[in-house]
Amino acid sequence: MSAETAGATLEVAALTKTFGRHTVVNDVSFRLDGSRLLTLLGPSGSGKTTTMRRIAGFEEPSAGRVLVGGEDITRRPAHKRDIGVVFQQYALFPHLTVRRNVAYPLEMRRLPRREIERRVGEALALVRLEDFAERLPRQLSGGQQQRVALARAVVFKPRVLLMDEPLGALDKRLRETMQVEIRQLQQTLGITTLSVTHDQVEALVMSDLVAVMDGGMLQQIGTPRELYQRPANRFVADFLGASNILAGEIAADAAGRPSFRSTRGLVSPFDAGSRSVPDAGATALVVIRPEHVAIDPRPAAAAEGPGHPCVVSGVVYAGDVLWFRLRAEGGDEILAKTLAGADATECREGDRVVARWRREDCLLLPA
Amino acid sequence: MSAIDTLVRRHGLTTCLLLPPLVFLAAFFVVPLIEVVRGSFFAPDLTFDHYARMASEPLYLRVVSITLKIALLTVLLCVLLGYAAAYLIATASPRARQLLMLCVIVPFFLSTLIRNYIWMAILQRSGLLNHALRDLGLITEPLALMYNQTGVVVVMVNMLLPFTIFPILSSLLAISPDLYHASSSLGAGPIRTFCRVTLPMSLPGVVAGALLVFIVSLGFFITPALVGGQKEMMISNLIDFHIRQVLNWPFAFALANVLLCGTLVLYFLYARSVEGRLPRTAFP
Ligand SMILES: Nc1ncnc2c1ncn2[C@@H]1O[C@H](COP(=O)(O)OP(=O)(O)O)[C@@H](O)[C@H]1O
Ligand SMILES: [Mg+2]
Numbered sequence: 001m002s003a004e005t006a007g008a009t010l011e012v013a014a015l016t017k018t019f020g021r022h023t024v025v026n027d028v029s030f031r032l033d034g035s036r037l038l039t040l041l042g043p044s045g046s047g048k049t050t051t052m053r054r055i056a057g058f059e060e061p062s063a064g065r066v067l068v069g070g071e072d073i074t075r076r077p078a079h080k081r082d083i084g085v086v087f088q089q090y091a092l093f094p095h096l097t098v099r100r101n102v103a104y105p106l107e108m109r110r111l112p113r114r115e116i117e118r119r120v121g122e123a124l125a126l127v128r129l130e131d132f133a134e135r136l137p138r139q140l141s142g143g144q145q146q147r148v149a150l151a152r153a154v155v156f157k158p159r160v161l162l163m164d165e166p167l168g169a170l171d172k173r174l175r176e177t178m179q180v181e182i183r184q185l186q187q188t189l190g191i192t193t194l195s196v197t198h199d200q201v202e203a204l205v206m207s208d209l210v211a212v213m214d215g216g217m218l219q220q221i222g223t224p225r226e227l228y229q230r231p232a233n234r235f236v237a238d239f240l241g242a243s244n245i246l247a248g249e250i251a252a253d254a255a256g257r258p259s260f261r262s263t264r265g266l267v268s269p270f271d272a273g274s275r276s277v278p279d280a281g282a283t284a285l286v287v288i289r290p291e292h293v294a295i296d297p298r299p300a301a302a303a304e305g306p307g308h309p310c311v312v313s314g315v316v317y318a319g320d321v322l323w324f325r326l327r328a329e330g331g332d333e334i335l336a337k338t339l340a341g342a343d344a345t346e347c348r349e350g351d352r353v354v355a356r357w358r359r360e361d362c363l364l365l366p367a
Numbered sequence: 368m369s370a371i372d373t374l375v376r377r378h379g380l381t382t383c384l385l386l387p388p389l390v391f392l393a394a395f396f397v398v399p400l401i402e403v404v405r406g407s408f409f410a411p412d413l414t415f416d417h418y419a420r421m422a423s424e425p426l427y428l429r430v431v432s433i434t435l436k437i438a439l440l441t442v443l444l445c446v447l448l449g450y451a452a453a454y455l456i457a458t459a460s461p462r463a464r465q466l467l468m469l470c471v472i473v474p475f476f477l478s479t480l481i482r483n484y485i486w487m488a489i490l491q492r493s494g495l496l497n498h499a500l501r502d503l504g505l506i507t508e509p510l511a512l513m514y515n516q517t518g519v520v521v522v523m524v525n526m527l528l529p530f531t532i533f534p535i536l537s538s539l540l541a542i543s544p545d546l547y548h549a550s551s552s553l554g555a556g557p558i559r560t561f562c563r564v565t566l567p568m569s570l571p572g573v574v575a576g577a578l579l580v581f582i583v584s585l586g587f588f589i590t591p592a593l594v595g596g597q598k599e600m601m602i603s604n605l606i607d608f609h610i611r612q613v614l615n616w617p618f619a620f621a622l623a624n625v626l627l628c629g630t631l632v633l634y635f636l637y638a639r640s641v642e643g644r645l646p647r648t649a650f651p
Contacts, residue, residue, distance in 0.1 A: 058548045078551040079560075085552040091545035095567050104563070108554035156554065 007035040007192030008069035008159040010055070015064035017050050017216075024050045026216040028064070032209065035190040037183070038221075041203040042213035043239070048196040049088075051213070052162050055194065057081050068159050079108075084153035084191075086163040090145045092137040098124070098148050099133040105156040123155040126185065143174045150182065154189060161186070163195040167202060179205050200240050204228065212236050228289075230273055234365055237287040244288040244334050245365075250278050260286050260362065265330030266308060269359040275366070285365040292361035293336035295324060295344035296354040307354040310334065312347050326355055407620035417621035427605070431625075434602045437516060437591075438584035441523045445580045446573060448524065449531025453572075456532070457539040471529050479526065483593045486522045487513065490594070514596040522590045527583060531576030538572030539565070578637045582630050602626055 010032040017025040025047040032038045040048045054061045057078035065074045073081055084105075092101050102123050106116040124130050127147035137145055146166065153161055166182065167175040183206045186193050197203055203210045204224040211221040212235070220232035231237035237245060248262035253269065258277050260270045270286050278284060296307065313333075314325035322345060324336040334355055338344045347353060375383050407417055421427045456467045474482065489495045490512040497509040512518050542565065550560040588603040595601065600608070602622060609619035 053548075056548070056552055058551070077556075078548070079554050079556050081552070082554075083552060085549065087545050087549060089543070089545060091543065091549035093546060093549070093564060093568075104550075104555075105553035108559065152553065 007190055009034050009067075010038075010160050010192050010194060011065075011067040011070075012051070012055065013065045013067070015051060015054055015066070016062050017047075017054060017059075018062045024216050025054070025061075028213070028216075028218050030211055030218065030221050032192060032194065034192050035187075036208040037186050037193040037195060037206060038209040038211060039195045039197055039203040039207040040211050040213055041197055041200060041239070042219075044198055046213045047216040048198075048213055049164055050216075052085075052164050052194065052196055055160075056083055056085050056162055082156075082159045084156070084158035084161045086146075086149045086153045086161070086166045088165045088168055090137070090149040090169075092145055092148055092152070094137055097134050097136055098129060098140070101137065101148055102152045102155050104152065109156060119155055123151040126154075126188075127151045142170055143178065146170065146178065150185070154185070154191060157189075157191075159192065161191045161193040163193065165197055166195065167197070167199075175199075175202070182206065204240070212239060214239070230363065231287060231365065234285055234287075237363075237365060242290050242335060242337070244290065244293070246286050246288070246332060247367075248284060248286075250280050250282045250284050252280050260284055260364070262330070262332050264328070264332045266328050266332045268308075268357070268362050270362040270364050271360045272364045275364060277364075278367075283367045285367050287363050287365055288334070288357055288361060290323070290335040290337035292357050293326075293334060294356045295326070295336055295338060295342075295347065296356060297344050297347050297351065298354075307356045308334075310353055310355050312349055312351045312353060315347065315349060326353070328355070403620045403623055406617050407624050410617050417618045418625075420618065421621060421625065427622075430600055430602055430605050433516075433599055434585060437519055437523070437599075437601060438581050438587075440516075440520050441527060441584045442577050442581045444520065444524045445527050445531040446577050449528055449576060450535055450569075450573065452528070453532050453535035453539055453569075456536055471532055474525075475529060479589055482526065483522060483589055486518075486525065487594060490518050490521070513594055514599075516595075516599050518594040519591050519599060519601075522594050523584060523587055526587075526590065527580045530579045530583065531573075534576040534579070535569055535572040538569040542568050574637065578633065582633065585626060585630060 011030075013029050015025055015028045016023065028047075028051055030038070040051060042048050053059055054064075055066050057066075057073070057076060061074065065072055067073065068081070068083070093104065096104070099120055102120045103116050106119060111119075120133075121130070124133055127150055129144060129147055129151065132140060132144060132148075137148065140148065146169075150166070153163075163182075167178050170178060179202055182195075195203075195206065204227075207224055209221060210224055210227050212219040212227065214235050220227060220236045222230070227236060228240055231240060231243075234245060237243045246260070246262045246266065248260055248264075248266075250258055251261040251267065253259040253267070257269065258280065259267055261267045268286070268288075270284075308328050310326035310328050312324055313327045314323075316323040320340055322338050322340060324338065324344065324347065326334045326336055328334060336344075336355060344353070371383070408414065410416075452467075452471070456464055456471075459467060487494070491497075492509045492511070492513075494512070496512060497506070500506045500510070512521075546564055546568075547560055550564050551557075555563060586603050587601060588607065591599060591601040591604050592607070595604070603626075606619045606622045606626075609615045609622065
């Protein structure tokens with residue numbers, strides 16, 4: 001199997017699903033170009049699975065449309081959609097061998113026996129399961145079942161591939177291997193893919209685009225880099241990676257430039273990104289990533305220009321990195337992450353240090 | 368320390384819990400069973416006469432073949448109707464499901480005898496069914512619905528339907544809904560999903576139900592006695608006849624042993640066919 005055709009585009013427009021009076025998916029729209037991988041990322045219960053099921057056609061949306069390759073398939077039954085699905089619990093047919101599981105979609109398409117044999121062989125080779133073809137699903141490990149599910153979902157060259165928490169049931173190490181494997185497979189096949197996860201690392205590692213969902217609504221969609229570096233709101237900033245989020249207001253600094261002042265008095269210049277800078281006095285939120293907080297442990301540091309004098313209130317050693325909890329003079333808590341071996345490595349609880357960050361690392365969020 | 372404590376400690380809890388039912392079965396089932404087997408061979412010296420008589424007289428072969436025929440017909444109808452009913456229950460909303468289950472269970476509370484009499488009221492020459500059909504103008508002469516095999520099979524199916532409904536229902540309910548979604552996402556419409564997923568996965572329930580019905584049918588007594596005709600005697604009725612009318616107990620024992628052996632053979636065939644080929648539970 002190879003990328004014979006570029007994958008179809010997937011477009012979801014104003015998708016909404018209500019159960020009774022409960023709106024589970026609320027006006028979700030996005031567009032995914034062919035051969036790209038989009039991950040829907042959100043906490044449990046945010047409506048990811050519901051969104052995916054609408055796209056697969058297992059249940060009808062309450063409102064909105066689903067388009068594949070520009071074609072409206074909103075009312076088309078699932079078995080005519082040509083969309084491959086990898087289920088969270090794999091959903092392999094327990095009474096069929098691995099080979100018969102993978103052959104299933106091809107048999108449904110009434111392909112010639114020869115062709116089926118060839119393509120099943122290729123698909124099994126792709127996930128390195130040739131030697132397990134005659135086993136039943138229950139005779140395989142979780143990781144192997146996962147790969148069978150993947151082979152079965154792509155063997156018929158679907159126009160779109162959907163994966164619901166494909167790695168959720170695997171242990172951490174296997175998950176990391178499979179992230180890379182799935183990504184490679186997806187790129188080799190050039191298949192348009194929508195994946196669902198609540199694991200932010202998985203989303204960042206695997207995706208071309210990440211769409212963050214919360215409470216049934218799309219919070220932000222963008223490349224992993226965009227999302228991490230330019231979170232659109234507090235939820236995204238908080239959900240993706242660790243964050244220092246400070247609440248306060250806009251103030252003017254000595255030179256008359258706008259700056260941020262937290263409710264506890266910490267003052268910092270900020271970067272508004274593409275947003276317009278609010279007027280002085282407006283309430284504001286900023287986010288600072290812990291890895292952008294530099295710690296200067298020298299006693300004399302406070303005298304050397306801008307910085308925030310702090311007391312170290314906690315240290316966590318995590319091998320390659322160290323986490324510091326700092327308390328600024330006004331009482332603001334700031335989390336800092338430092339590579340082991342940096343200047344701050346020897347800091348202890350109670351030490352006086354100076355924390356610094358660059359203006360562009362202090363991002364303004366909508367209040 | 369009590370005697371029970373000592374027992375449990377020495378032999379393990381499982382053994383101790385098994386002991387009372389085992390003693391009960393030994394006293395009231397195994398001992399009489401041995402007596403039945405012995406009684407058919409020794410009168411008082413060893414003899415195979417009773418078995419030879421069974422094989423040589425066409426009447427008895429006829430009873431056996433009628434018994435098999437009625438049992439098989441009952442199984443067939445129970446499986447077909449039971450599958451349809453189980454499927455309906457399995458796909459109903461939880462609320463409707465409860466109601467339907469109740470409809471299946473409630474007749475069970477009625478005594479078998481009463482149910483047979485009710486059926487007689489329905490099926491007899493001047494019964495409800497014949498009246499209704501005549502009033503509708505569908506027939507002029509009453510149909511013979513009773514005192515023949517038709518009547519026996521109809522009533523037996525009614526009695527035994529739950530024995531197929533419940534095992535089939537439980538194997539249907541054990542199928543994860545995800546499998547249906549998977550099948551349709553892979554390109555199978557509802558009919559092919561049924562043939563390729565639902566049916567094979569519920570087969571253990573079908574086989575279990577069919578076997579249960581068959582075994583119970585072979586020994587069915589009340590229905591053929593009340594609804595059956597003189598010529599449609601089943602093997603249990605024949606046994607009863609020899610015990611109560613002819614008072615030839617050794618021959619009745621021999622008949623009972625043939626029935627028992629047939630049932631056991633069936634059971635082992637079933638156990639072997641199920642072993643290894645079907646998933647141990649519907650879900651691994
Ligand atoms: N069939 C249903 N009926 C009622 N509520 C449902 C149904 N399916 C899902 N929900 C609700 O919708 C919300 C989102 O569910 P889901 O899409 O599974 O979230 P996620 O996959 O992001 O964890 C949950 O609060 C869940 O309780
Ligand atoms: Mg989910």
